[in-house]
Amino acid sequence: MVFSEPRVGFGTWQNTDPEACAESVRTALEMGYRHIDTAQLYENEAYVGDGIERADVDREEITLGTKLWPGDLASDRVHDAVDESLERLGVDYLDILYVHWPAKDYDAVDTLGAFSELRDEGLIRHLGVSNFTPELLDEAQAACDAPIDVNQVELHPLLPQPDLLEYCRGHDIEVVAYSPLARGRVFEIPEITDIARENGLSEAQVAIAWLLSKDGVNPIPKASSEAHIRGNLEATDVELTAEELDRIDDINRELRIADRDWVDW
Template sequence: MGADDPDTLEPTACPTAGDIPMLGLGTWENTDADQCAESIRTALETGYRHIDTAQAYDNEAAVGDGIAAADVDREEVFLATKVWLSNLAPDDVLETTRESLDRLGVDAVDLLYVHWPAKTYDAEETLAAFSDLYDEGLIENVGVSNFLPEQLETAVEVCDAPIVANQVELHPLLPQPELREACEVHDVEVVAYSPLARGGVFDHPTIQEIAAKHDVSEAQVSLAWLRENDVVAIPKATGVDHIRDNWASLSLELDPEDVAAIEAIDDRERTVDPDFGPWNQ
C-alpha cells in the first residue's frame, strides 16, 4: 500500500532493531545552530525517537537544545554520538566523551560510536576506554562506524562491552551485502548513513518507477527498502517537509517485485570516500 500524505500523517510508533528505532534523524552538515535545534524539535514532535550526531559535526550543543525544546521526554529519545578519529586514544576518548555529554546537556548517551577505525584508533586500547564509559553508565551502548567485516570481528572480540551497531554508508546504490552478513553473524545492527545516496536515489530510474507506482517519493522507497532488510536508517533532513516525508516511509510496504527490482540494481556509488576510509587502505 502507499504511504499516507506526509502533511496529514499522525505520529506512530517506529519499529526497532533491538533497542534502536529503525528510522532516525541524521544531523551531518546541519551546522546552523537554530536550524539544527528546530529540526530536532520538529522530528521528535513528528514521532522520531532516534537522533544521530557526532563530535565532528560541530552541532552537539544544538542537538541538545533541540531535544530539550521538544515536547518529548529525554528518556524516550535514543541519542547517539561519535568520537572523532583524532580523539581515539584512551584518555582522549574519556575526556572528549564527557565534553560531548556536556554539550548535549545529558547525563549519558544511548549509543557512542567509534567514528572511523583510523588515525588514533587502536582496537584494544580504544575499546577498553569505551568499555570504561559503559561501566560508568555514561554510555548505554557501544557502536562502531565504517568498520569492514574483519575490523568488526576484532572489535567484537576485544571489547568487554557488547557492540550493538555498525554505522556505514548503505543504500540501494551501495547495498553492502557482505558487510550486512558479517553484522548478522556478530549480532550487530546495521545503521545506514547517507541512506538516500546524498540524493542519488532520486535520479535512479528503478527507484523512480517504484515511487511512481506507489505515489510516494524516491526517499520513501529507499528508506522502506532498508527497513525491509532490517537496516536502521538515519537520513539527514532539515525542513519540515523532508522530515515528514521520510517519516511517512514507515507507512510504505514494498511489494516483493519492488524489492527484487531494487536488489537487481547493479549501479554502485559510494558518496563518502575519504582517503583514510578502511576500504582505501
Template sequence: MSQRSSVDEGGPRTDGMPMLGLGTWQNDDPEACAAAVETALEAGYRHVDTAQAYGNEAHVGRGIERADVDREDVFLATKVWIDDLAHDDVLATTEESLEKLGVDYVDLLYVHWPSRAYDPEGTFRAFDELVDEGKVDRIGISNFLPAQVDEAIEHADAPIFANQVEMHPLLQQEELREHCADRGVELVAYSPLARGRVFDIPEITEIAEKHGVSEAQVSLAWLREKGVTAIPKATSEAHILDNWSSLDVDLDDDDVAAIDAIDRTDRQVDPGFAPW
C-alpha cells in the same frame, strides 16, 4: 548494560533503537539544527544521530530540550572522532559531548572511523569504562569492514551493538550486512538517500510512482525491509515529514527484487583515511 532508553514510539525498533532516525551531518547552523531536531521529535522520531566531528552536539541538545519529549524516550547517538580515540581522549571528549548535548548519558557511542588514533585495545577499554560508569548504554562502530568488526568484538567487553556505514540502493553492502547479522551487530545506514541520487534512479522512480510516494520513501522502506536502521539527514519540515511517512510504505517482493537488482556501486563518502 542498562539500556535505559524506554523508547516506545518512532517506528519499528531493534532492541530499543528505532529503525528510522534523524541524521544531522553537515547541519551545523545552530538554529536550523535545533529546529530540525525539535521538529523531528514532535513529528514522532525517537532516534537522533550526531557526532563530535559535526560540530553540532550543542545544537542537537538544544533541539532535544525544546521538544515536548522526555529525554528517556529519545535514542541519542554520537561518535568519537578519529583524533580522540586514544584511551584518555575517549574519556575526556565523551565528557565534553555529554556536556554539549546537555545529557547524563548517550544511548549509543560509536567509534567514528577505524583510523588515526584508533587502537582497539585502548579505545574499547575506554568505551567499556564509560559503559560501566553509566555514561554510555551501548557501544558501536562506524565504517568498519568485516575483519575490523571481528577485531572490535574481540577487544570490547560490552557487546558491539551497531556498525554505522553508508548504505543505500547504490551501495547495498550485502557482504557486510551478512557478516554483521551473523555476529549480532545491527547495521545503521547513513546517507541512505545516496545524497539525493536515489531521485535519479529509474527503478526507484517507477516504484515510487506505483505506490504514490517519493523516491526517498522507497529507499528508506527498502532499507527497513533489509532490517537496516536509516538515519537520513533532513533540515526542512517537509523533508523530515516525507522521510517519516516512509514507515507507511509497504514494498512488495517485486519492488524489493527490482531494487536488489540495481547493479551499481556509487559510494558517496570516501575520505582518504577510510579503511577500504
C-alpha cells in the same frame, strides 16, 4: 535491541545553523522520531541538545548517538572527549558512542577498553563503531569484553553491502544506514523513480522503505523542512512488493560516496 520503533532515525550531518538545527530536532522528536544521530565532526552537538531540550519528549524515550573523531580515540583522551560531548548536548549519558572512523588514534584494545569503562560508569549504554568492515568488527569484538552493538555504515540502493549485513545479523550487531538517499543520487535512479511514480511516493520514501525491508537496518536520513522530515518518517508505513524490492536489489551500479584510504573496503 538498541533501537525502538520507528526504525527511521534523524540524521544531522551538515545541519549547522543553531536555530534551524534545534528546531529540526524538536520537530522530528515531536513528530515521532526517537533516534537522533550527531557527531563531534558535525559541530552541532550543542544545537542538537537544544532541540532535545525543547521537545516535549522524555529523554529516556530518545536514542541519542554521537561519534568521536579519530584524534580523540586514544584512551587518555576518550573520557574527556565524551565529557565535552555530554556537556554540549546537555545530557547525562549517551545511548550510543561510536568510533567515527578506524584511523589515527584508534587502537581496538585501547580505544574500546576506554569505551567499556564509560559503559561500566553508566555514561554510555551501547558501544558503536562506524565504517567498519567484517574484518574490523572481528578485531573489535575480540579486543573488547563489552559487545559491539551497532555499526553505522554508508548504505543505500547504490551500495547495498549484503555481505556486511549478513555478518552483522549473524553477530547481533544492528546497522545504522547513513546517506540512505546516496546524497540525492536516488532521485536519479530509474528503478527508484519508476517505483515512486507507480505508487505515488517520493524517491526518498522508496529508498527508505527498501532499507526498512532489511532486518536490523535503521536508516538515518537528514532533512530540514517539516515536509521532508514528515515524508521520511511516513516511509515506515510503506510496504514495497517483493517484485519492487527485487528491482532495487538488482540495480547494477555501485557508488561509495564516503571513502577513506585508511579503510580497506
